[in-house]
Amino acid sequence: MSQSLSTAAQLAKLDKEVLIHPHQDGSRTERCHIVRASGCTVWDTNGNEILDVMGGGNWVAQVGHGRPELAKAAADQIATLDYFTSFDVYTSDRTVELAARIVGIAPPEVSKVFFTNGGSEGVETAMKAARLYHHYKGETDRVVFLSRHFAYHGCTYGSGAATGFPGIHVGIGPGLGNVERLTLPYEYRASELYGDVDPTDFLINELEETIARVGASNIAAMIGEPVMGGGGVLAPPADYWPRVREVLTRNGILLVADEVVTSYGRTGHWFDSAQRGMKADIIVTAKGLTSGYSAFGAVLFSQEIADQVAGDDVYFFHGHTFSGHPVATAIALANLDVIEQDRLLDRVPEIAAQFTEALAPLAELPRVGDIRVVGATVGVELVADQGTKVPVMAQGVATEMRRRHRVIVRDYGPTLVFAPPLVVESGHIERAAEALHETLTRLDADGQLANPA
DSSP states (O other), rough: OOOHHHHHHHHHHHHHHOOOOOOTTTTTOOOOOOEEEEEEEEEETTTTTTEEOOOIIOOOOOOOOHHHHHHHHHHHHHHOOOOOOSSOOOHHHHHHHHHHHHHHHSOOTTEEEEEEESHHHHHHHHHHHHHHHHHHTHHHHHEEEETTTOOOOSHHHHHHEEEOOOOGGGTTTOOOOOOOOEOOOOOOGHHHHHTSHHHHHHHHHHHHHHHHOOOOGGEEEEEESSSBBBTBBOOOOOTTTHHHHHHHTTTOOOOEETTTTTTTTTTSOOOHHTTTTOOSSSSOOOGGGGGTSSEEEEEEEEEHHHHHHHHHHHHOOOOOOTTTHHHHHHHHHHHHHHHOOOOOOOHHHHHEEEEEEEEGGGGGGGTTTEEEEETTTEEEEBBBBTTTOOOOOHHHHHHHHHHOEHHHEEETEEEEEOOOOOOHHHHHHHHHHHHHHHHHBBOTTTBBBOOOO
8 A cells, every 4th residue: 555655646746747737726736646447436546446426527428437348449440540631532431420420410400520629629610610601601790709607618719718717818818809798597696697587588688789789790609508517507498598599590690509518418418409499500519429538529510501611612721630530430439339229318317316316405504505407417506605695615525525535526616516427326326415415514604614634
């Protein structure tokens, strides 16, 4: 054991010397190195067995960790064709097969696929394509994007501009301009945000007022998550997206559905946007497409947009070295096979019901303001007091759950998020719920924990 601890300490030291982490917080010097995984369980360098109810820590792992089917698909493809470009006239058989497979399960509004390496690249692609579409139609002033406060769309130049978290913009300017922000659908805080107005009425009025102020002829697209993930698992009212779609269509504005989190089964459907009436012109996907076994993403276009930006006699001047990587596409095909064969989409309502039941006792705790379950995704919002709803940051609770209870969740401001593999078992859900309950009983109104590990 001492040798293991020594190795872990050396690795942590080296980590801090040579590596910059995504979303790195310089005030947090601890490191947790995951070295092995199977199903919903991961192990760190100290040999600790940890329950992963956050899909690899980042909303992925739909089919669970360590699936031999995906490992074999990768190895077989590497042995056959490791890499060849998809630029210009080149491609690979698996890349074409995957594009056809995605179109086959996609909403009918979309019919063409462009491959990326992840969500941020996908949002960049969607934003460029939206502007190009209007450019080729002669509406060259349509360059403005509509986004929402506390939406997460990535952290590259364009996608970061669309992201609605204030901190992501600090020190970056001048960033990509021409982004107008709208109020988010947030029913738990309806009285604060909308007063006594119906939430959807308020949001649609604001949308129409914004379009009138900016000018419809200046707006390229609105981008939105069907369910806001980073915002805290916020599902909109049922009439929200259909009414948004109607307003946008009436004004010639495209709708981009950011399904990086919600697609490929996370909410129990291949694509959540279809269930919510978005009828999106462009759909951005990533994460669950390979269950995280390879960095990969796909952007889906309607035929009309594809014809304008990449049709006959058009040069689509955009792409990435690893777009349509043969190994990634082979993994994605195997991943979709597992989701279908194991009927994981059918598992999601069961997972939702189990989370709802297991987390119900939390509602009695003074620090729990709201519990939101959307498919296999959960947000538990923390407050200082249920009456005032003053938010309490959740980072300390997430850290305590990992350290004391060996359970990995994610904190987004005041909200703790669960997004487990779709192979999660009822015992895992109960364990995670009990861990959270125990931890929250020690949380005070200032967000401080008694007797932290």
